[in-house]
Amino acid sequence: MSTKKREPAIEGWFTMDEDKPHLLGSKCCDCGTFYFPKQKNFCKNPACEGEEFSEVKLSRTGKIWSFTNACYKPPEPFVAADPYVPYTIAAVELEAEKMTVLGQVITGVNVSDLKAGMEMELVLETLHEDDETEKVTWKWKPVSA
Numbered sequence: 001m002s003t004k005k006r007e008p009a010i011e012g013w014f015t016m017d018e019d020k021p022h023l024l025g026s027k028c029c030d031c032g033t034f035y036f037p038k039q040k041n042f043c044k045n046p047a048c049e050g051e052e053f054s055e056v057k058l059s060r061t062g063k064i065w066s067f068t069n070a071c072y073k074p075p076e077p078f079v080a081a082d083p084y085v086p087y088t089i090a091a092v093e094l095e096a097e098k099m100t101v102l103g104q105v106i107t108g109v110n111v112s113d114l115k116a117g118m119e120m121e122l123v124l125e126t127l128h129e130d131d132e133t134e135k136v137t138w139k140w141k142p143v144s145a
């Protein structure tokens, strides 16, 4: 049993509930549009002048909309393991919000294991660790896996 402290690789983007983690998004108080990553200053809905947002836990399940092999390092603020190894990313349409969220797919699942429309759930997986801390990030896992 590891006694290392587990910390989010990116602060404030998801809950650290090991069994049922949620991504943390924001919802416009005026028009109800959801955002991930969180939107803070103004609503991107052209028909809305909202400037206030509440933090919400987003659905932790959804369906694959598309997926690909990422053979390049992702741009900031996405964090990759170091040393960098290619991984699979999936765009998943969240159950309730109907918004698409990109994320890595858990280690060991390849492009050939995935199908559009497949049910996915959010999990936490260690990205990298040092002697005291494990940095974790959110990943998509096929519900059937």
Ligand SMILES: [Zn+2]
Residues within 6 Å of the ligand: 028, 029, 030, 031, 032, 033, 043, 044, 045, 048, 049, 050
């Ligand atoms: Zn709005």
